[in-house]
Amino acid sequence: MAPIIEIKNLTKTYGSGTHALDHVNLNIEKGEIIALLGPNGAGKTTLISAICGMIKISSGTVTVGGFDVEKEPRKARAQIGLVPQEIALDIFETVWNSVRLTRGLFGRKPDDAYLEEVLKSLSLWDKKDAKNMALSGGMKRRVMIAKALSHQPKVLFLDEPTAGVDVALRRDMWDVVRKLRDSGVTIILTTHYIEEAEEMADRIGVINGGKILLVENTATLMQSFGRKTLKLSLVEPLAELPASLSDYDLQRSQDGLTLTYTYDTRAERSGITRMIADLAAASISVRDLESHQSSLEDVFLTLVEETA
Ligand SMILES: Nc1ncnc2c1ncn2[C@@H]1O[C@H](COP(=O)(O)OP(=O)(O)OP(=O)(O)O)[C@@H](O)[C@H]1O
Known part of the structure; x- marks a missing residue:
């Protein structure tokens, strides 16, 4: 099967002259959880931004679900759900309206049955009529995931999904992510937490200085270094x-x-x-x-x- 994401020789040099990505090659397979691990400034956010078509690529190509992110940006973007690091919700809106509105923004027809399924899978169904401001931090993060899933993407990006989250909530989030993977969504997460990568990911990619230093099956990696x-x-x-x-x-x-x-x-x-x-x-x-x-x-x- 063709990879869901194909990255070939991807290079990004910002206007400032920073080489944020340097000839990155990476294939991401359908249905896997891959963790991108790297120190601050390694290039993780730039890589995600390039895949999501949010920045101009300097050279190389990226395809998502077979669509080139530069030649067919809307089709490529429609395959992707992005959960950013920061929680950004309309605090006066209800959970239900938040996900319905986001689906609409992607130009998808309403599908309440699908959205119900998403909220149930994230244990948010009983909160559907609650205003976002009345939710706990952990619930707000789940609403961010629900919004990212509202247009039925094939790939979900989680940028530092558990940054600043306590241990119990972190484990909770890991369960949610595994469930999503089991439902067929491909998951790419960035993390600073090595334990998180080890615990969750099928494969781990280590990135530094804009280069992918290693991409390896987690079990193999642990075995060869264990x-x-x-x-x-x-x-x-x-x-x-x-x-x-x-x-x-x-x-x-x-x-x-x-x-x-x-x-x-x-x-x-x-x-x-x-x-x-x-x-x-x-x-x-x-x-x-x-x-x-x-x-x-x-x-x-x-x-x-x-x-x-
Ligand atoms: N808009 C920008 N303009 C200029 N340089 C940038 C821009 N965004 C990022 N950079 C630089 O590109 C490099 C990679 O940054 P990036 O944000 O991709 O790293 P990161 O791995 O996501 O880091 P963090 O873990 O801190 O989020 C850094 O040197 C950063 O300073």
């Missing part, structure tokens, strides 16, 4: 590793006082018990142990530092 290290501080410096320990992934520090053992957290056995027994058998005494789990955060920081 390694643990165990640091063993030795009582006596070790001149060299005895042959009896050569089967282990052990690194000796230059001063010979530390051994670092690396193992896969997903393996059935870590091999630690046997390794420690073999150390003892080789008369190597351990003073202290310290373990460290490499996380997506490490991956992210390494990638971002390398390109800084």
Whole structure:
């Protein structure tokens, strides 16, 4: 199946001379949740703006649902629902009128049955006659999503969906997003929260300095980087590793006082018990142990530092 969004060699240079996007290539598949992760100023908002046809592209192409965002902007935009970072609602309007009006703005015929379905899926149905101003912050965010879905888009952009939201509400929002994905909507979210990307996304794209540094299946990413290290501080410096320990992934520090053992957290056995027994058998005494789990955060920081 053709990707729902195809981005080829996308470059955006602002009038100020800032290269906000630098030859970005990315395909987004129908029905996935992809998280774009990057530090401030990485280019995430610019990328979303380019896909939504809100800024002029410097070079390259973007298609959404097969429509080129520059050649057929209205058709391309009609495929997209955008939930911006800031809550922007008419506080005197009711929830129901808000979603109906937004649907109308996209030139779609009224379809109350569809809008009812959207409000129900967001647990907003019992609030449909409430004025926006009477809603909690979490509910207001849901109304923003309902509005973005009102014209039946195929793709939903969530720009920092849980910024400044407490942990309980964040989890709530994750459930809502998963439900939407299950209903067939493709979801692209930007986030600063690594945990959010790890928890929610089928794929993670890391962006920095206007470049996509990596796009990887979340599970694969965690697997390839989900390694643990165990640091063993030795009582006596070790001149060299005895042959009896050569089967282990052990690194000796230059001063010979530390051994670092690396193992896969997903393996059935870590091999630690046997390794420690073999150390003892080789008369190597351990003073202290310290373990460290490499996380997506490490991956992210390494990638971002390398390109800084
Ligand atoms: N309208 C603009 N005019 C000039 N430069 C801009 C404009 N918008 C963004 N930039 C610059 O482009 C670069 C990318 O910004 P962008 O807003 O896309 O990053 P971001 O990843 O969304 O950051 P944040 O996480 O802070 O929202 C930054 O250097 C920013 O200063």
